[in-house]
Amino acid sequence: MSDSPQESRLLELVESYLDDDLTDGEARELRTLVKRDPVLRERFLTEVRWHIHLSDRLRTQGIPLSERVDAVLDAEGRAPHIADAVVASIAARSSRRNKISTRFLRRKRRAAAPWWIAAAASVLLAVGLLVVVPERSPAIATVLGDRGTIERGDTTLRLDERAQHLADGDVVAADGADLLLRFPDGTTVEISSGGRARIQSGVGSKAKRLELHRGGLLARVAKQKPGEPLVITTPQANATVLGTTFRVRIETSGTRLVVDEGRIAFARPSGGEVIEVPAGRSALAGIDGTLALIEPVKPVVLAKRTPWIPEPFSPTGGRPFADDSPYNQVIPAKPVLDAQSSPMVNRLASQPGKLALFRHALPLYDVDASTPLHPVTAVRRANRSSIPEAGLRIPVGAMPNTGTNRAMVLLDWSERRAWELYQLEWKGADLHLGSGAFVRFDGDGIPRPSSGYAGGSYLAGLLRVREIAQGRIPHALAFGTKFSRKGVWRHPAQQTDGKLTGEETIPVGARIQLDPTLDLDAIPGLTPGERTIAEALQIYGAYCVGASGEPFLFFCELAPDATDVNNPGAVYSANGLTGDAAPLSHIPWDRLRVLKQWDGAAE
Amino acid sequence: MPNACDEVRYSWRQPVNTAMDAAQRDAAIRRVMAGEREAYRLLVEDLEREVRGFVAAHASSLELVDEVVQAAFVEAYRQLHTYELRGTFASWVKGFARNLLRRELAQRARLVSTDQEVLDSMVSTAALDDLAEERVADQKREDLARIERCLAALTPRARLMVQRRFVEQVPINRIAQQFKKTRAAIANALTRIRAGLRTCVDASGDAHVIDVDVA
Numbered sequence: 001m002s003d004s005p006q007e008s009r010l011l012e013l014v015e016s017y018l019d020d021d022l023t024d025g026e027a028r029e030l031r032t033l034v035k036r037d038p039v040l041r042e043r044f045l046t047e048v049r050w051h052i053h054l055s056d057r058l059r060t061q062g063i064p065l066s067e068r069v070d071a072v073l074d075a076e077g078r079a080p081h082i083a084d085a086v087v088a089s090i091a092a093r094s095s096r097r098n099k100i101s102t103r104f105l106r107r108k109r110r111a112a113a114p115w116w117i118a119a120a121a122s123v124l125l126a127v128g129l130l131v132v133v134p135e136r137s138p139a140i141a142t143v144l145g146d147r148g149t150i151e152r153g154d155t156t157l158r159l160d161e162r163a164q165h166l167a168d169g170d171v172v173a174a175d176g177a178d179l180l181l182r183f184p185d186g187t188t189v190e191i192s193s194g195g196r197a198r199i200q201s202g203v204g205s206k207a208k209r210l211e212l213h214r215g216g217l218l219a220r221v222a223k224q225k226p227g228e229p230l231v232i233t234t235p236q237a238n239a240t241v242l243g244t245t246f247r248v249r250i251e252t253s254g255t256r257l258v259v260d261e262g263r264i265a266f267a268r269p270s271g272g273e274v275i276e277v278p279a280g281r282s283a284l285a286g287i288d289g290t291l292a293l294i295e296p297v298k299p300v301v302l303a304k305r306t307p308w309i310p311e312p313f314s315p316t317g318g319r320p321f322a323d324d325s326p327y328n329q330v331i332p333a334k335p336v337l338d339a340q341s342s343p344m345v346n347r348l349a350s351q352p353g354k355l356a357l358f359r360h361a362l363p364l365y366d367v368d369a370s371t372p373l374h375p376v377t378a379v380r381r382a383n384r385s386s387i388p389e390a391g392l393r394i395p396v397g398a399m400p401n402t403g404t405n406r407a408m409v410l411l412d413w414s415e416r417r418a419w420e421l422y423q424l425e426w427k428g429a430d431l432h433l434g435s436g437a438f439v440r441f442d443g444d445g446i447p448r449p450s451s452g453y454a455g456g457s458y459l460a461g462l463l464r465v466r467e468i469a470q471g472r473i474p475h476a477l478a479f480g481t482k483f484s485r486k487g488v489w490r491h492p493a494q495q496t497d498g499k500l501t502g503e504e505t506i507p508v509g510a511r512i513q514l515d516p517t518l519d520l521d522a523i524p525g526l527t528p529g530e531r532t533i534a535e536a537l538q539i540y541g542a543y544c545v546g547a548s549g550e551p552f553l554f555f556c557e558l559a560p561d562a563t564d565v566n567n568p569g570a571v572y573s574a575n576g577l578t579g580d581a582a583p584l585s586h587i588p589w590d591r592l593r594v595l596k597q598w599d600g601a602a603e
Numbered sequence: 604m605p606n607a608c609d610e611v612r613y614s615w616r617q618p619v620n621t622a623m624d625a626a627q628r629d630a631a632i633r634r635v636m637a638g639e640r641e642a643y644r645l646l647v648e649d650l651e652r653e654v655r656g657f658v659a660a661h662a663s664s665l666e667l668v669d670e671v672v673q674a675a676f677v678e679a680y681r682q683l684h685t686y687e688l689r690g691t692f693a694s695w696v697k698g699f700a701r702n703l704l705r706r707e708l709a710q711r712a713r714l715v716s717t718d719q720e721v722l723d724s725m726v727s728t729a730a731l732d733d734l735a736e737e738r739v740a741d742q743k744r745e746d747l748a749r750i751e752r753c754l755a756a757l758t759p760r761a762r763l764m765v766q767r768r769f770v771e772q773v774p775i776n777r778i779a780q781q782f783k784k785t786r787a788a789i790a791n792a793l794t795r796i797r798a799g800l801r802t803c804v805d806a807s808g809d810a811h812v813i814d815v816d817v818a
Contacts, residue, residue, distance in 0.1 A: 022722075
């Protein structure tokens, strides 16, 4: 067997990976190797898998499994709380990020007796705690998530990755990520990031109650027993649920209920009128005391929104790329939708779309032949050859964004192309890059070699400050999502960037559209900025350009006058787009749809 | 070091044949339900290899195998009152293992802020996909017996390397020191050993297909 130097290096790095002994540089090297070459990636995965298999079959064990199980069950025999403590302790060890760690295993073998003692100590500690800690109420549900808190009386517990029991009166707050509540009957409720809710067992009945204080939730409710419904309450409304899927969100205008499946009885907390909201409909309990089923919006004539063909792309106006670029083509009147459009939208729109206005907003710099060339000291990725030897034209003081991608775009008007730079770092006067590539202003918007998100262009789909100022966006937008699908991509994307599987996940390159029959003028509370974006989403839609830490994040230009996450610049702020990643909460995101292909065709 | 091979007492696990049949397992469960906890210990010992084989075929790390297998047996005990005596206890326990594994893998797949985590995530995601699509079949009872036959076909030096790496979990840097080879050479040898054993096991333990020597 003769391996190439690259394969030999891979194998060496794989062994160090299995030992949990990679340096940061080696980890980066291994990551680059496996990301660049599918064959090496497959080899990496195969070696890891077979190492686990062989090691598991052959290695000597510490404490026999039957004894470990016995220990936990012993504790359970004494008191369920103690068993929970032990199981939680095991779960905590389990949930920490551990690689294929022989170091961990050796430590575990050497520390076999101490672990045993530690488990026993956990039991004793739990026994001790039972003496001094008042018995808490029985668990109503469990909560899963690693960013959030549980408020229990005067105590606030920060969630880690372990499941936690929730008792009557506990308040959960999602801080930076969704939280999942799971009830014993199989009902699940996702509290969206920023949301806060109190859980209560029903007073005088077996009903379960969830008081939503702020934010939104998505509930999938198992069929409830007669007389034991789940009741979701907000300051404006009560939703009594017998088994369905629905969303509730507290908005500035009131509480909005959207029913996906089943029927919901919707009423004000003070009683009075009850309206039944069927599947596919929504209702609003307004802050003014109104309670109304929202009528389906009548179709409007599409011709009202004739696309605006802008002037040629220049430093002062226009849009980049040719008119027939996928980013500049209007979505046809009756596009063929993806067969999984509905579950995808349910997933994607479980929270409102947000705008990347500061950390991940892209700084754009105009350059031309008069801008001095600056040499590039180092390029970490393989496409060094794509950077001119003479360097790049970079204005003095140009800085990348502060997000993890540290990106910047140079608009070179003399060459009519954009240099898209990733992982840019100034080390004194030396310029270090992760990678860089260009895309031509008059091309199709697909950089070759790839540069930005998942092989796409940073400039393509970018929301510009001047477009918000003008109130018109003459192109498709670009968004990232944490629900991107693994292993697939669609044109115009050039590669996958997904991590998840499932029909509800979003392939990179998928084009979404806001229902073009929506009458934007009839949507209450829509800010000028939201309206501009919503209109673009109706005419041009938006492309999923890659994975993001956020559920649904649109990429924008960094305003030259932006100062921090709370001050994204005067134009954005004046149009109601305030703060980095602030939600566009007035756009009816449940009216999105996903096209089968970028051009709306069937094949 | 090669001379030391003869002195090594190979200590990998040997195949054993003490399995209960489905009826015996259900009988044991009746005893557990009647309050006889010792019977559950016997069930764990009986089923460990089968459940472990299933989990190891889908897990992203050895540590995860240990934790999931243990948690699955604990959860199965807790839910024993819901088990119907139909001779399907092994599948039932594996169902708990599958759910626990899926949850853990999904959590690990989400951690991607460093290069190391990206690699871990890649392994977890691949394992998750395999689990979802059942791409890796349950490891059969005779698997260990096959491996044993294949190990016998290795040269003493390769067997010593197996002992160090897979049984004792010695890191590659120390193995390289012990064998007075470069890390790259040891990595290459281990890869060839793994590949040879895999081919041999796939060929039902036919040791003739194995062709691994370590210089």
